Amino acid sequence: MDFKNYNFSTDRLNIRPLDFSDYDSWLLGFTERKTSKYRHDKGKxxxxxxxxxxxxxxxRKHKKLFENDEIYIFSIFDKDGKHLGMIDIVTIERENFxxxxxxxxxxxxxxxxxxAYESMLKVLEIANKELEFHxxxxxxxxxxxxxxxxxEKLGFKFECTRKGFIYEFGEWTDNYIYYINLHDEDL
Known part of the structure; x- marks a missing residue:
């Protein structure tokens, strides 16, 4: 897969892997973060x-992960080049899955x-049509x-609660699992 060909846009956003030239925008996105608003917000x-x-x-690490079909990390930029955030897709299983x-x-x-909504809509389309996830x-x-x-707004459905699924905040925490079957959606 050619890392540089994964450059997509919406009306307001550019969604693509990081490039060496993105350092200043990336750094500014993080340094201008506000103080944490709640537990799941890392804040500054x-x-x-x-x-x-x-x-x-x-x-370079992102590129290698991308080329090895391990993790696809997309940065979100506005049309002025401000780094707004990121979306990642981790390959769990290929083959029949x-x-x-x-x-x-x-x-x-x-x-x-x-x-988040606008960029996720586009990344779901990319995951389906370009990366061939189901x-x-x-x-x-x-x-x-x-x-x-x-x-839920994006069309994900609640599947289950996984008990003690991830270690964070100093303990094993439960997680809701949401899923979407991309080939069942009009993306």
């Missing part, structure tokens, strides 16, 4: 060791603008209502 993040060399290694898991985040200074699932903390509301 210490980037003191995230210099250009570190970033270039990150871009074509199954992946997706996650998303928007920097908190850009919340409530519809960017099923995507998303894992959501039980108290992360904004995320599961967004997933």
């Amino acid at each position: 993040i210490d980037l003191s060791n995230r210099n250009r060399k570190w970033f270039n290694n990150l871009v 074509q199954w992946g898991e997706c996650g998303f985040y928007i920097h908190n200074q850009f919340w409530n603008n519809g960017y 099923r995507l699932e998303a894992h959501v903390n039980l108290d992360n209502k904004p995320s599961f509301k967004l997933l």
